[in-house]
Amino acid sequence: MTILVTGATGFVGRHVVAQLADAGHPVRAMTRNPAAARFPDGVEVVRGDLLDPPSVAAVLTDVDRMYLFPEPRTAEEVVGLAVRAGVERIVTLSSGAVGAGLDTDYQLPVEQAVERSGCAWTHLRPGEFASNTLRLWGPSIRAERVVHHHMPDWRGLPIHEADIAAVGVAALLGEGHHGRAYDLTGPERLSAREQVAAIAEALGEEVRLVEVSQEKARDLLLAQGGWAADNANFITGFESYSPTEMPELTAEEWDAAIVPLPTVEEVTGRPPRTFAQWAREHAEDFR
Missing domain, CATH: 3.40.50.720 (NAD(P)-binding Rossmann-like Domain)
Known part of the structure; x- marks a missing residue:
């Protein structure tokens, strides 16, 4: 099982990569500039750009799970490529604004593309990023x-970006997260x-x-x-x-x-940072 992490050098993506690697899972980290990326030993680093779907198609071999950074302009095409390559589970970085009805044109189209794909899906909906x-x-x-x-x-x-990542990693690796949209906040x-x-x-x-x-x-x-x-x-x-x-x-x-939400602790088993x-x-x- 290889997990593809898109947006792998982002505030959340880099933690997703590190936490998956720490857990001993094969990780393929996609970035537009592999030469400048710094990842843990053992992580496979590949070049890819969500705005260039063919570059994503080239790195999907043997991938069955994917962490998807939100890029609405190409979401439908990228998700379609993932399905055809055999991806069975997608965890999407989204936003609490979707659940509040305040986002209709950025993260929401990505969520909708993933939900239509037939894959098992989970959405991460953080509010205010500490970063x-x-x-x-x-x-x-x-x-x-x-x-x-x-x-x-x-x-x-x-919310600490590592906590967003931890919920995403739980959804990538564990069971019981399909069809869930997790609203995420910090603890205070x-x-x-x-x-x-x-x-x-x-x-x-x-x-x-x-x-x-x-x-x-x-x-x-x-x-x-x-x-x-x-x-x-x-x-x-x-x-x-x-x-x-x-x-x-x-x-x-x-x-x-x-109001602080208990989601991070409920999903990961430990209090948020x-x-x-x-x-x-x-x-x-x-x-």
């Missing part, structure tokens, strides 16, 4: 030891202010949090470029997640709806 703080705040913390935020006391449920409600404090403690240095306007927060993310700029309007509230209308809830109702642990593991990334 997003690295992409959003990393540049300013490294440069100035500061974070600019327009809603520093708004609380979320950041934390504000941006509290997350910055955890990063500062991990660094052993002060990190200031400066409250700014919504407009200023967006401008700073746009100037940063990359993923932060691509998502600046959504992150700062100038755009909704998808064309679907957001529910009409008060700030208090939204806050009350942010805390944000403080995530910050300690990534402290060097913020230096």
Whole structure:
């Protein structure tokens, strides 16, 4: 049994690869740039790009299970290639926004393609990634030891990417996960202010949090470029997640709806990692 991991160098994918390798299972890690990839010994590294389906077809030999990174533009074709190659089980990285009815045009089409395939399927639907703080705040913390935020006391449920991966690995290897869509959260409600404090403690240095306007927060993310700029309007509230209308809830109702879910522990048998642990593991990334 060979397991193909697409998006193998991503925040979650790299943990899927490592955890499968640690469990002693043959892993084929697909990446667009194998020469730059770093994986555990014994992992088969192959070149492939979800936007180039023929390159995926070339690495599907002897694969019967697959971890699928979401790429809606080619999902139907890639999933079809997987089925024809003999893949029997697909675990999809999706988003909690799908279950909330807020995503109709990104992760949802990938989920639908997988469900139509006839394969056994499981969807991973995490909410707020702890790793997003690295992409959003990393540049300013490294440069100035500061974070600019327009809603520093708004609380979320950041989840460690290794916990998302652990649920995915359980679904790839175990039984009883077919037809399940797992909503995943971290174990505690934390504000941006509290997350910055955890990063500062991990660094052993002060990190200031400066409250700014919504407009200023967006401008700073746009100037940063990359993923932060691509998502600046959504992150700062100038755009909704998808064309679907957001529910009409008060700030208090939204806050009350942010409740830690037991899914990680139910599936893996152990409590999810805390944000403080995530910050300690990534402290060097913020230096």
